[in-house]
Amino acid sequence: MNSVLTEFPITGVLGSYGKTSISWLLEKILQANGKRPAVIGSLSIRLGDWAIAPREKPPSPAELESVLANFYKGGATGLLIEVSDRALTQGRMDFLRFQTGIFANLHDELELGSTWLENARKQTCRFFSELLAVGSHSPSSCVMNSDDPFSSEIETPRHAHRFSFGSSRWADFRYEVLNATFDGSEFRIHTPDGVYTGETQLCGPQNISNIVAAICASWTHGVSIPDALGVISRTSAPLGRLEKIPNTRGLHIFVDDGSTLKGLELILAMVRELIHENFRSSQLRVIAGVPPSFSEEQKLRLKSIVDAYADHISYVTDDRDRMSSIKRILEESNSGDVLVLTGKAHLDWQSAEGLMTDRNAVMKALEEI
Numbered sequence: 001m002n003s004v005l006t007e008f009p010i011t012g013v014l015g016s017y018g019k020t021s022i023s024w025l026l027e028k029i030l031q032a033n034g035k036r037p038a039v040i041g042s043l044s045i046r047l048g049d050w051a052i053a054p055r056e057k058p059p060s061p062a063e064l065e066s067v068l069a070n071f072y073k074g075g076a077t078g079l080l081i082e083v084s085d086r087a088l089t090q091g092r093m094d095f096l097r098f099q100t101g102i103f104a105n106l107h108d109e110l111e112l113g114s115t116w117l118e119n120a121r122k123q124t125c126r127f128f129s130e131l132l133a134v135g136s137h138s139p140s141s142c143v144m145n146s147d148d149p150f151s152s153e154i155e156t157p158r159h160a161h162r163f164s165f166g167s168s169r170w171a172d173f174r175y176e177v178l179n180a181t182f183d184g185s186e187f188r189i190h191t192p193d194g195v196y197t198g199e200t201q202l203c204g205p206q207n208i209s210n211i212v213a214a215i216c217a218s219w220t221h222g223v224s225i226p227d228a229l230g231v232i233s234r235t236s237a238p239l240g241r242l243e244k245i246p247n248t249r250g251l252h253i254f255v256d257d258g259s260t261l262k263g264l265e266l267i268l269a270m271v272r273e274l275i276h277e278n279f280r281s282s283q284l285r286v287i288a289g290v291p292p293s294f295s296e297e298q299k300l301r302l303k304s305i306v307d308a309y310a311d312h313i314s315y316v317t318d319d320r321d322r323m324s325s326i327k328r329i330l331e332e333s334n335s336g337d338v339l340v341l342t343g344k345a346h347l348d349w350q351s352a353e354g355l356m357t358d359r360n361a362v363m364k365a366l367e368e369i
Contacts (some may be wrong), residue, residue: 008068009078010096011217012131014124015104015145017263018210019082022104024238025214027080032231033223038071040064041082042259043239043346047074061095078221085116088123098132102143102217104210106150107262121150128156141220143213146171163220165212167205173216177205181278182244182252182338189215191225198229201236201244204270240346242267245362250335255358258288258342261301268309271338282336285329286310289343290317310340319349323356327365 011026013019023041030037036048040059044051045067059067071079078099087093106120132140140160144151147166156162165173172192179186184201187208200211215228237243245253254271258264268286275282288306290299306313312332314325326341333339341358348355356364 008072008076008097009099009221011078011080011100011102012083012093012096012098012127013080013102013104014083014085014127015102016107016120017260017266018104018206018213020238021207021210021241022102022213022217023080023082024241025211025232025235026217028235029214029218029223029228029231030078030221033218033227035221036075036077037080038074038076038078039080040067041080047071047076050074059092061092064092065095083127085120085123088127089119093127093131096131098127098140100141100143100217100220101128101132101156102213103128103145103148103151103154104213105145105148107260121153124150125154128154132157132160141217143217143220145209145213147209161220163216165216166209173212173219175208175212177208180204180274182274187211189225189229191215191219193219193225196225196229199233201234202242203244203274204242204267206266206270207237207242240344240358243346243359245359247362247366249333249366251330251333252282252336252338253341253362254339255341255344255346255362257344257346261298261305264288264302264342265305267342268305268340271340272309275338279336279338282338283311283334284309285312285314285333285337285339287314287316287322287325287329287339287341287343289322290315291343292317316343319344320352322349323351323353323361323365326358326361327369330362330365330369 013022020042023039027037027039038047042054044054083093142156142160142162144164145166146164146168164171167175174190176188178188180203182203185203185208186199188197189212211232218228240255240257243255247253256267271284286306314329316322316325344358346357348357
């Protein structure tokens with residue numbers, strides 16, 4: 001195992017949201033440029049075409065060692081791992097040697113309790129000050145979101161190269177959104193190697209931020225900006241992360257996990273802004289799953305967020321009602337309307353017709369209507 005730790009470049013992605021998208025985009029860029037990255041994230045644990053479902057809780061150090069050894073034997077050239085504050089708090093990452101750390105953002109989450117943010121800040125700082133500092137790959141690289149004020153509070157090792165990304169004018173990788181619709185976005189990126197224009201199938205400024213984070217990180221791995229942009233232009237969204245569902249009815253249908261209330265609020269705000277800029281007559285229709293574990297306070301917060309942005313809403317507390325809600329909202333929708341299904345994303349749920357995912361349920365409902 002020591003040979004894996006000393007020869008295996010590991011990239012950690014940290015943040016309240018965006019970790020999965022950044023890992024996904026960086027994986028695609030590295031794959032297209034001769035690398036074979038393994039990934040441990042919320043979508044799956046995977047290497048190339050091989051994948052297994054993720055675990056509900058982070059793997060123990062012993063389990064992680066076994067996974068890494070198998071990745072190494074399988075020809076992986078490195079590892080991308082979504083690093084949660086929970087895993088850091090439990091010390092599950094402490095034995096790893098990180099070459100690169102990516103800080104996406106950090107936001108308070110009501111559903112995680114009042115002390116969560118304080119601990120998340122502490123663990124994020126510890127990752128960059130301790131886990132990168134002991135890395136065997138020198139110099140290490142830190143990729144920091146300069147749009148998040150907390151990034152300025154994170155101290156990084158002296159030997160590490162620190163690069164910032166964001167929309168602020170002092171970012172090393174600065175982006176501007178040139179055009180944004182529900183079919184994709186065009187953006188300009190100012191980099192140490194020059195200014196470039198890029199296109200993506202993904203929509204919204206949050207996705208552009210994730211894209212630029214991945215481009216910056218891939219650049220530290222030796223990938224040129226034009227090569228990274230070429231991959232981005234043909235890469236779709238990861239499963240359940242504002243994933244667009246194709247249809248012939250002129251609808252804009254998106255599936256998102258809505259794993260945090262803050263993340264859900266940002267997505268709905270972005271969708272509402274795009275409607276205002278491009279399709280003012282369109283209606284925003286939302287199916288919001290209500291987790292059974294939610295407290296009354298969390299349910300009220302969820303309701304206040306969705307009510308603030310959606311024109312038509314269906315709250316689903318029982319998975320058995322989800323299919324009928326999907327059919328009903330599709331039947332009521334008109335061309336140009338925007339549908340957002342949140343709360344389940346790529347995860348299976350039980351319907352009267354068997355196990356479903358939101359994507360499969362929408363496709364089935366569209367065939368039946």
